[in-house]
Amino acid sequence: MIQDKFRLHTPGPTPIPPRVQQAMNQPMIGHRDPDCSRLVRDLSLRMGLVFGTQEPVLLMTGSGTSALEAAAANTLSAGDEAVVVVTGAFGDRFAKILQAHQITLHRLDIPWGEACQPEQLRSFLQERPKAKAVFLTYCETSTGVLNPIPELSQVIHSHSDALVIVDGVSCIGAVPSRMDVWGVDILVTGSQKALMLPPGMAFTAVSPRAWEAIDKNPHPRFYLDLRNYKNSLEKDTTPYTPAVTLLRGLEAVLDMLEEEGWEKVIHRHKLMKEMTRAGTRALGLDLMTSDDVASPTVTSIWGSDKWSSEDLRKALRQLSVRVAGGQQHLKGKIFRIGHMGYCDPLDVLTVLSALELALKNIGVPVEAGAGIQAAEEVFHRVSHPDYRPA
C-alpha cells in the first residue's frame, strides 16, 4: 500500500479537517495575550450552543477523563453516596473515579450493548434515596449505545435532588444536546471525537444548581477545581496555560459546524449510522446494539466463532482502514467503526468496501457489493426530500 494513506475510523481520535489543521498551524501566541482572551471568551460561549446551555463552557487542558473526574471531585466528597449507571467501559471508569475519591458507590450495571431504561433507573433510585448525584454516559464508546439522557434525567429529577452528571465525550457535536432543557447539571466532552480536534482538551458545563454544590464542597482538588476555571473565565482567561493550538482549531471547527448547520450535522451522523448498520448487516455481520439505542457516532460489530475480530482488524489495517477493537471482556470479540466528526457518507461506503475485501481476505464468504448496495439504498431513502426520521 502507498505509505501514509490511511482512513482513521476509531471512535476517537478522529481525522482533523484541513481547515482546522490550518487554523492550528499558525505562529504560537501567549496565553495572556488579548488574541487568546478573545478566543477563550468567544469559544466558551459558542460551545454553549453545542451543549445546549446558556452557561459558559469551561475550557480545560486534559483528556476527557480529567473532566469526568472534575465532575465527580467537585460535587462530592468522601463518604457521599452516588449512583453510577454502568453500560460499558466508560460507565465503569466513572465508577473507578468515584472509588478513588472514596464515594459510596451504587452501581446499576446494565448488560453491555444495552441502554439503561428509565424504569430500571427509577426503581434503582427509589432504593437509594441518599444518592447526591447520578452519573450517566450519553454515548457509551465501548459498545456504541446511546443512553436516553432526556428520559433518564427526568426520572432522576422526579425522584430525588441528585445532580445529573453526564459523560458526553464520544457524541457531543454529533447528537442533539439540550443540557438546560433536559435538566443535566454537568455535561462533559472531549476534543478528539465529534469535535474533530486532536486530543488534549476537555469541556465542561455546570448548572447553577451544581455550582451551589461545588461551592460548598470541601473535597480536595486544585488543577481540576472547576471554581478556578469559572473565576478565570470572568477575566476571559484560563487558570493555567491552555492548549492554545486547540483553541484556534476549535474556532475553525465551530465555524465549519455552524456553516453546515446543526440540523444537518446531526442528520449526517444519523445517516452514517444507518448506512453502517445496513451495510454490515447485509454482509452477514451481527450488530451489538439494537436500532433504537444505537449511537450515531460508533457501531460495534460482533466477530464470530469462526473468525476473530482481531484478525479482521488486521486485514482492514492492511487495506489502510483503522478501526477499534473491543475493550475489557469484549477484547477480541467485537470491532468498532467510528463514523463521527470529519466523516461523510462516502467515507462509510469506503469502510464498507474495505470490510468486504477484508472479510474475504480472512476467508469469510461475502457477496462482493452487498454491503455497499444496502448502504446506498439507505443513502437514497434518507436523502429523499420526503424522508422523515422515525
Next chain:
Amino acid sequence: MIQDKFRLHTPGPTPIPPRVQQAMNQPMIGHRDPDCSRLVRDLSLRMGLVFGTQEPVLLMTGSGTSALEAAAANTLSAGDEAVVVVTGAFGDRFAKILQAHQITLHRLDIPWGEACQPEQLRSFLQERPKAKAVFLTYCETSTGVLNPIPELSQVIHSHSDALVIVDGVSCIGAVPSRMDVWGVDILVTGSQKALMLPPGMAFTAVSPRAWEAIDKNPHPRFYLDLRNYKNSLEKDTTPYTPAVTLLRGLEAVLDMLEEEGWEKVIHRHKLMKEMTRAGTRALGLDLMTSDDVASPTVTSIWGSDKWSSEDLRKALRQLSVRVAGGQQHLKGKIFRIGHMGYCDPLDVLTVLSALELALKNIGVPVEAGAGIQAAEEVFHRVSHPDYRPA
C-alpha cells in the same frame, strides 16, 4: 505594522520551530495504534536524557500545573507536613496546591528576585524535622531566578528523609539537569517553554524512593495518579488519550536538540541570557536578579518611577515584540523577556533593538545602539574559542 508578524518573547508559550510544526501537521492516528505506542515508548526514554534520569519520563496531558499537583497529591496525604520554598509566584502555586490538599505547610519565603541559599534551607529544615517532602522551583518564572537545585537537594538529603520535589517547568531543556545525580525525587516540566512545543503536555519523572511513598499513599486521586501512567507505560501506552499531536512534535524537538548537541543548547541559552543582561543594562535599565542567580531562560527588568513597565510592553507590542508583565505584586512594576527554546542570539539583538525604539517612543532617553553594542560585545567574547564560562 504588517499583519501577523510578531516576535513571541514571553517565558512560555514560546515559538514553535517549522520542523516541529510540520511534524505535528500530519494526519491524526489512534492513541492505541502501534505508531503511537512506539512514540510513547521512545519519548519516555529519550526525555530521560533531558531530565538526567534513568527512570522513564511519564507523559501526561495537561498544563504544567497538573504535574505539579500530581507530584504533591501522589506523595503526601492530608495532615502530612511539607516544606515549600517560595521564591515567587510558582513557589506560591506549590503552596496553594498543598493547601488545597490539606497538607500542613511550612513556607520558607525568600524575597522575590532572590534565590534560596542552601544555608537558609538548612536552618529552616532543622526546625521542621517532620517534613515528608520539600518543594523547590528550579527556574522561578515570575522573577527569572534559577535556584541552586544541586546544593539545595544535598542539604535536604543530609538533614532528612524528605522527598525532593522540583518544578522545572520554565527551564528544563535549556539548563543542566542531572536528576539522578542530584538526588531529585520528582522532577516536572511542561511542553510550552524550552521544549518548543505548544502548551498541553506535562512531563514527570519519579525516583524509586518516591515510588515507594506513592505506592503507599492513600490520598484520593485518579487522573493525576502517577501509578496509572507507570503501569500504562509498561504496555507502551498512556492511561488516557494523550495529546497525539504533541507526541509527534516532541519527537522532532528531541531530534533537533540532540542534533544541535546538549552542551551547545545549554551554552546558547547562557549566551542569550548574558546578551540580554548586558544589553538592557547598557540602556540604563535595572535587572531584578543578580548575575549569579539569573536564569538562562527569562530575564526580569524593573520599570521605574518615571515610566510604567506596562506602557513599555504596549510600545513593544506595537513594534511586534511580545514580552510578559509582572505577576501578583509585581504587576506593572517589571517586564519579563523570555529567551528560551526556538530562540537564538540574533533574536536577542532584535528584542534589544525594539527595546531601544520602544523606550524612546514612551519618552525615556536612550542612546540608540547602546544596548546592541553591549550585547554584541558579549556575543564576541562568549563565542571566542578561548572563552570558558565562569
